[in-house]
Amino acid sequence: MPGRAEGGAVPQRMSLIPRTTFPAKPLAGAIALAFLALLAGGALFSLAFEASRDESGAFAAFDAYLWRVARFTLLQALLSTLLSVGLALPVARALHAHQHFIGRAFILRLFALPLALPALVAVLGITSIYGRAGFIAKTAHYFDFGFTPDIYGLTGILLAHVFFNLPLAVRLLLAGLDSIPPDYWKLSAQLGMGSGSRFRLIEWPAIARSLPGIMGLVFMLCVTSFTIVLTLGGGPRATTLEVAIYQALHYDFDIGRAVALTLTQLALTLAILFLFRLTGRPTEEGFSLAITTRRYEKLRPGERLIDLSVILLAFLFVALPIAGMVISGLVADFGRLFSERSVWRAIATSLILGGAAALLSVILSLALVAAREAVASGRKMGRKQSFFERGLDTGASLILVVPPIIIGAGWFILLRHFADPFDFAPWMVISVNAAMAMPFAVRLLRPTWDTESARHNRLCAQLGISGWTRLRLVDWPVLRRPLSVAFAFAMALSLGDLGTIALFGSDAVQTLPYLLLQRMGSYRTLDAAGLALILGVLSLGLMMLADRGSQASPRKEERP
Amino acid sequence: MRPIKLLALSAAALLGLAAPAAAKDTLTIYTYESFTADWGPGPKVKENFEKECDCTVEWVSAADGVALLNRLKLEGATTQADIVLGLDTNLITEAKQSGLFAPHGIDTSNETVPGGFKDDTFVPYDYGYFAVVYDSDKLTDPPKSMKELVEGDASQKIVIEDPRTSTPGLGLLLWIKAIYGDNAADAWGKLKDRVLTVTPGWSEAYGLFTRGEAPMVLSYTTSPAYHIVVDKEDRYKAASFSEGHYLQIELAGITKNGAGKPLSAKFLEFMTGPGFQDVIPETNWMFPAGKTSKPLDPAFDTLVKPTKTLMLPPDEVAKNRKAWVDEWLAAMSR
Numbered sequence: 001m002p003g004r005a006e007g008g009a010v011p012q013r014m015s016l017i018p019r020t021t022f023p024a025k026p027l028a029g030a031i032a033l034a035f036l037a038l039l040a041g042g043a044l045f046s047l048a049f050e051a052s053r054d055e056s057g058a059f060a061a062f063d064a065y066l067w068r069v070a071r072f073t074l075l076q077a078l079l080s081t082l083l084s085v086g087l088a089l090p091v092a093r094a095l096h097a098h099q100h101f102i103g104r105a106f107i108l109r110l111f112a113l114p115l116a117l118p119a120l121v122a123v124l125g126i127t128s129i130y131g132r133a134g135f136i137a138k139t140a141h142y143f144d145f146g147f148t149p150d151i152y153g154l155t156g157i158l159l160a161h162v163f164f165n166l167p168l169a170v171r172l173l174l175a176g177l178d179s180i181p182p183d184y185w186k187l188s189a190q191l192g193m194g195s196g197s198r199f200r201l202i203e204w205p206a207i208a209r210s211l212p213g214i215m216g217l218v219f220m221l222c223v224t225s226f227t228i229v230l231t232l233g234g235g236p237r238a239t240t241l242e243v244a245i246y247q248a249l250h251y252d253f254d255i256g257r258a259v260a261l262t263l264t265q266l267a268l269t270l271a272i273l274f275l276f277r278l279t280g281r282p283t284e285e286g287f288s289l290a291i292t293t294r295r296y297e298k299l300r301p302g303e304r305l306i307d308l309s310v311i312l313l314a315f316l317f318v319a320l321p322i323a324g325m326v327i328s329g330l331v332a333d334f335g336r337l338f339s340e341r342s343v344w345r346a347i348a349t350s351l352i353l354g355g356a357a358a359l360l361s362v363i364l365s366l367a368l369v370a371a372r373e374a375v376a377s378g379r380k381m382g383r384k385q386s387f388f389e390r391g392l393d394t395g396a397s398l399i400l401v402v403p404p405i406i407i408g409a410g411w412f413i414l415l416r417h418f419a420d421p422f423d424f425a426p427w428m429v430i431s432v433n434a435a436m437a438m439p440f441a442v443r444l445l446r447p448t449w450d451t452e453s454a455r456h457n458r459l460c461a462q463l464g465i466s467g468w469t470r471l472r473l474v475d476w477p478v479l480r481r482p483l484s485v486a487f488a489f490a491m492a493l494s495l496g497d498l499g500t501i502a503l504f505g506s507d508a509v510q511t512l513p514y515l516l517l518q519r520m521g522s523y524r525t526l527d528a529a530g531l532a533l534i535l536g537v538l539s540l541g542l543m544m545l546a547d548r549g550s551q552a553s554p555r556k557e558e559r560p
Numbered sequence: 561m562r563p564i565k566l567l568a569l570s571a572a573a574l575l576g577l578a579a580p581a582a583a584k585d586t587l588t589i590y591t592y593e594s595f596t597a598d599w600g601p602g603p604k605v606k607e608n609f610e611k612e613c614d615c616t617v618e619w620v621s622a623a624d625g626v627a628l629l630n631r632l633k634l635e636g637a638t639t640q641a642d643i644v645l646g647l648d649t650n651l652i653t654e655a656k657q658s659g660l661f662a663p664h665g666i667d668t669s670n671e672t673v674p675g676g677f678k679d680d681t682f683v684p685y686d687y688g689y690f691a692v693v694y695d696s697d698k699l700t701d702p703p704k705s706m707k708e709l710v711e712g713d714a715s716q717k718i719v720i721e722d723p724r725t726s727t728p729g730l731g732l733l734l735w736i737k738a739i740y741g742d743n744a745a746d747a748w749g750k751l752k753d754r755v756l757t758v759t760p761g762w763s764e765a766y767g768l769f770t771r772g773e774a775p776m777v778l779s780y781t782t783s784p785a786y787h788i789v790v791d792k793e794d795r796y797k798a799a800s801f802s803e804g805h806y807l808q809i810e811l812a813g814i815t816k817n818g819a820g821k822p823l824s825a826k827f828l829e830f831m832t833g834p835g836f837q838d839v840i841p842e843t844n845w846m847f848p849a850g851k852t853s854k855p856l857d858p859a860f861d862t863l864v865k866p867t868k869t870l871m872l873p874p875d876e877v878a879k880n881r882k883a884w885v886d887e888w889l890a891a892m893s894r
Contacts, residue, residue, distance in 0.1 A: 065889065124767055132717075132756075133772030152757045230722060230760040231768070235752065237893045243760070247724040252882070253630055328771075342598050413634060420640075422620075520763040522594050523786045523845070525770050 029371020029392050032364040032438075036395065039435050040402040043410025044259060050413050051256035066244065066261075073240040074268060076154065076229065077222035080161035084218050085211070087162065088169035091314040093203060094307035095170065096177040097295060101308075107315055108174075109543040111167030113322060115440075116492035116539035118513040119227035120520070121325060121532040126160050126232070127151075128324030135324065156232030161225065165218045167318050172217070172443055176210035177203060179447045182294055189296035195303055210447070212276040213397075217439055219276070220400040223269055241265045245403050255409075262406050269401045273394060325532055332530025342515060347534070350495050350512040353426060357433035358491035362483060364434065365441035368392055369449045377457065397439040404432050404497075425509050433497050437490035444486040445479070452478050488546030492539040512538075585615040587823045590641040592628055593621045594844075601836075601843040608835040615823055625651060625727060625810075632815075633658050642818025643827055645685070649809050649871065650730060652682050653878035662819035666828050671850045674807055674869040682811035683828050685836065686846035689805035689866050690731040691781040691798035692718065698775040705802040706739050710751045717756035718776035719765040723885050726761045727808070732778050733888055734877060735806035738870040744884075748891035758892070770796075781805065781864045782845045788859040789842060804868025810846065 095104065114122060129135045130151050140147045151159055184202050193201070226242045233239070241261055249258040299307070337343050372392040379389070411428055415421040456474050460466060465474060496513055512535050520528040596602035596619040606617040622628040625646050632639055632655075639660065647655055655661060663680045673684045692709060694702045699716060703709040709718070721729035740747045756774045759765040769777035780798075787793045812831060818824040830836055834853040841848055841856050848856075 065886070068893075120764055120767070123764070124771060127768065127771060127773055131768075131771070131773050227760055227764065230725070231757060231764045234757045235755060235892050236722065236724075236758060236889050243724070250626060250630065251724060253633065340598070416635060416638070517763060518593060518597055520767060521761070522597065522599065523766070523783075523790070524599075525767060528767075 023374070025367075025370045025374040026388075027371075028367035029375070030388075032367040032371070033391055033395055035364060035431075036399050036435055036438070039407060039431055040399055042414060043407040044262065044402070046410040046414035047255050047259045047406065051259055066264075069239050069241055069244050070264065070268065072238060073223055073242075073265075074272070076157050076161075076225070076238070076240070077219050078272070079154075080158055080165065080222040081215050081219040083158055084162045084165035084222075085169045085173075085215050087314075088166050088173055089207070090310050091166070092170045092173035092177060093199065094310045096174055096203075097297075097299065097307055098304075098311070099295060105547065107311070108171065109540060109547065110315075110318060110322070111171055112489055112492060112543045113536060113539055114164045114167055114318065116496040117325075117532070117536065118496050118516065119225075120231070120517065121535075122163065122321065123160060123228055123231050124328075125321035125325040126156075126163060128328065129320045130156075130159060135320070152232060152234035154233075154238070156234070157225070157229055157238060160228045160232055161222050163318065163321060164228075165221060166314065168221075168440075169214055169218055170314070172210060172214045173207060175444065175447050176206050176214075179451055180206045185294070186296050189298070193297070198297070210443075212273075213394075213443060215276045216273045216394070216397060217400075217443065219272055220269060220397060220439075223265065224401055224403060241268075242403055246405060249405060249409055258406065258409075262402060265401050265403075266398065269398070273397075322536065325529070325536065329529040329533030329536075332526050332533065334530060337527060337530050337534075342510070343531070343534075346510050346512045346515040346531075347538075349510055350535075350538075353429050353433070353509065353511060354491045354494035357430045357437065357494040358487045360430060360434035361437040361441050361490040361494075362445075362487045365396075365438050365445055365486065366449075366479075366483070368396055368438070368442055369445045372446070373450050373453050377453065396442055399435045400439055404436070407432050429497075429509050429511075433494035434490070436497065437493045440493065441486040441490050444489060445482050448478060448482045484546040485543075488542045492542050495535060495539055495542075585821070585823055586618055587613075587615055587642050587818075587821070587827055588618045588620060588640050589643045589645055589827070590620050590622065590628055590632065590639075591644075592624045592646040595619075595646060596621045599843065601839045604839045604843065605836055608839070609827060609830050612830070612835070613823060613826060617827075629655055629658075632660060636660070637816070639815060639817055641815050642821055642824045643812055643814055645812035645831075647682065647811050647813070648727065649677070649807075649811070649874050650727075650734070650877050650881075652679065652811065652813075653874045655813070656681055660815055660817075661813045662816045664814050664825065664828055666825055666832075668832060671832050673809055673849050674866075675871055677809055677871075679811070682813040683831065684809045684811050684849040685831050686840045686844055686849050687807060687809045688846040689781040689807055689864075689869075690728060690735055691779060691783070691805055691864060692776050692801070693769070693779040693783045693796055693798050694776045695769070695772070695795055696797050697795045698772070702776075702797070702799040704800065706736065706747075707803070709754070709799075709801075710736075710747050712754065714753040716754065716776070717774040718754055718778065719756050719768050719774045720758055720778045721762055721765050722758045722760055723888055726759075728762050728765075728778055728780075729758070730881070730885075731806055731808060733884060734872055735870060737884060738806060738872055739803045745887050745891040748888055749894060752892055752894070755892075780808075780845070781866070782847065782860070785841075785857070785859045785863055786845050788862070789857055798864045800864040800866070802867070804870045805864070805866035807869050807871045809849070809871075810844075 095107070098104070117125070127134055130149055131137065132148050132150065134149070137148050140149075180202060188198050188202055223240070224242045225240055226246065229238050229240045230243060241264065245258050245261045245265070248254045248261060372389060375386070375389045375392065379386070385393070408428060411424070412421045415424050452475065460470050460474060495511075497511075512531060516528050516531040516535065519525075519531065591602070594600050602619055606619065609615075609617055620641070622631050625648055628644060628646055629651050632641065632644060635641075637660070644655075644661075661681050664683055665680075666683065668678070668683055671684060673687055677684060692703065696702075703712050720732055723729040723733040736747055736751075737744045757768070759768070762779070765777050766779060766783075768774060769779075776799075784794070784796050784798055787796045812828060814824045814828065832850040834851060837848040837850040837852045838854070840846060841852070841860060847860075
């Protein structure tokens with residue numbers, strides 16, 4: 001193939017785009033990558049330097065304990081990934097097949113919620129359903145079944161990870177399915193395809209394209225699990241590298257070991273991501289875009305029933321723990337909570353920091369996505385991906401496996417040479433949250449951007465539309481929806497975060513989850529439940545605003 | 561030129577160069593967060609001390625006692641702290657080794673701490689005992705000793721904290737070490753079946769406990785006082801153990817940086833008196849180390865009074881902590 005492509009018989013894909021233009025997009029992408037590399041690399045470098053100055057802290061070799069920890073980390077993360085994504089597949093298919101039922105939009109918004117919850121809140125929500133004194137146990141007790149669920153152990157960890165990641169995987173898979181052109185559905189209906197062949201011929205290629213990325217993302221989220229693994233794991237046999245990193249940095253103050261462990265975590269994750277990549281078939285074909293796909297096939301009653309029960313099950317799985325959280329939150333004394341200045345301050349701080357982080361995150365993600373597409377389409381057919389392109393592709397996600405406490409500690413050590421590092425605390429929180437949300441934002445933006453570019457690049461080149469005009473007339477109307485969804489998602493994620501400053505704490509960044517943990521840590525469980533509810537309502541409200549705001553897009557008339 | 565100037569200005573603003581003009585002397589105290597929280601002792605202590613010192617107290621808070629020491633070690637000699645408040649006895653050996661603290665030189669004879677703890681660098685401000693807290697609605701026959709807890713009915717679960725990540729977790733580890741000595745690993749091997757789960761911190765454990773996941777949790781003898789005073793709820797009780805309870809003492813010390821200021825010693829003296837001690841019981845939910853101006857809330861009288869106080873010497877803990885945690889890990893992972 002390369003021979004043919006270079007022979008000139010087949011025109012290069014993007015030969016219509018003038019080669020001499022200033023490479024603004026790749027440059028923007030490079031800046032976004034540099035931001036991530038600086039954030040993580042700077043912290044690691046500063047920690048490594050600090051460790052090297054400390055003669056006594058020669059870090060211990062990888063003993064049996066660490067190997068066991070590494071093994072367990074990988075095991076639980078792989079199982080969680082397979083379960084989350086495997087179970088998400090039928091849910092996403094069913095949700096895609098039924099585009100117009102009451103509550104669909106609500107389910108999708110609800111599915112953005114778990115990730116926005118602090119782990120501790122989610123853990124308590126899960127135990128309120130599946131725990132020894134949870135809803136299921138109480139029901140069983142009521143009917144005298146003599147059965148008490150015992151989730152503490154691998155079961156609990158997997159349950160919690162699926163609760164967190166199944167909804168995410170469903171949303172991302174749906175985005176993949178949405179990129180299938182409507183004609184395909186029309187054709188499949190005309191040809192009378194059954195569910196099996198529809199999956200194999202139409203849905204799978206689209207899914208396969210996004211699967212390695214989704215699995216990688218979920219895997220990284222599970223690798224770094226900390227509170228869930230310890231709290232639901234039942235004992236120290238369930239220990240992740242993240243716990244060991246925290247222990248090394250926080251309790252033993254062994255910086256060298258913390259850095260070594262972080263690098264191990266990075267290396268292991270890279271290896272697994274590479275494996276995922278081998279199994280998947282990332283393809284670069286352009287797909288036309290549709291916001292709401294019209295599906296033409298007539299489903300048999302049996303299929304419809306199965307689909308709807310799958311959706312119902314998934315809904316219950318996600319909604320029940322959240323309902324448990326809501327119920328325990330409703331008894332909180334909101335009158336008093338809302339009269340407290342610290343609560344309002346925390347809400348304001350959260351919204352400001354979260355909003356800033358989301359904005360930064362979306363801008364950087366867009367830069368990455370645009371650069372990746374520009375580089376990919378500029379690449380000659382059959383050529384291998386360059387290092388830069390692959391960096392744009394997966395590099396962003398790797399930030400997820402650098403523990404926020406490492407970033408926080410590293411920059412703390414570095415900045416203290418120049419100023420009081422606590423003056424930078426808000427900026428640290430914004431940067432780290434923006435970086436941590438980028439892998440999600442990128443995935444939400446990329447399908448639309450790629451299909452849209454494939455659809456419009458040549459036309460725009462032909463008509464000489466470029467720069468600002470193109471952004472305003474061509475890109476913005478289509479990107480508006482994914483951009484606002486990505487913004488809301490990133491902001492919701494940031495609202496629930498408290499990792500960055502956990503190590504040292506700072507009075508300047510008393511966010512909502514921070515306040516929540518503080519209350520929880522001083523017997524004020526009810527206050528904490530109330531704050532969790534406020535946090536959840538804020539996140540859900542954000543998702544609704546994003547959806548509503550973006551529905552005013554001109555695409556609306558395409559809806560049947 | 562203009563944008564550059566603007567950039568320089570905003571950078572200067574970011575770096576906090578525009579420090580507020582200090583009219584009064586300022587005493588900077590590093591502490592942990594729950595101390596400075598709205599409902600914690602911090603606000604009231606600040607108010608009381610400022611009344612008599614004609615100075616400004618500035619709190620700087622870290623997440624917990626361990627984070628406090630870490631932050632101090634990172635800052636080294638450049639630290640802003642005059643006083644560090646919130647280390648416990650298990651941290652003072654390490655704190656002294658950092659060489660950042662100066663002897664306090666104040667008279668602590670008006671304080672009474674169980675076991676008669678005395679130190680020339682650190683002054684106690686409160687103390688508490690670790691205890692197994694249970695839900696009396698669910699557990700009618702609580703363990704009366706550590707032995708009964710370790711060897712008792714494995715279906716009656718307890719939630720404990722992880723000694724690798726939390727202070728109460730380390731507390732239980734030392735408690736069992738103090739009772740069982742070299743046989744601690746065996747004790748953990750038996751207790752293991754009774755442990756529902758091991759949480760990273762106190763919040764998670766106590767949250768699971770109050771939600772009814774387990775009838776017992778590792779906490780403090782003072783925990784029931786909170787529920788009685790604030791929630792008007794007396795179902796949560798601490799179990800009295802015949803072998804005795806492990807003691808945690810919270811301390812404050814003057815840094816070398818603060819040693820030059822007369823205010824620092826003045827604050828520590830204030831700390832041992834009623835202006836500070838009155839605030840402690842119902843905000844920090846610990847026992848005051850000094851005298852209060854009036855008796856404590858009657859709820860505190862209902863609490864378990866340990867017949868025997870257990871505490872391992874700080875130096876021994878510092879020396880063996882790692883080995884003991886490893887021993888715990890091995891026993892609990894079997």
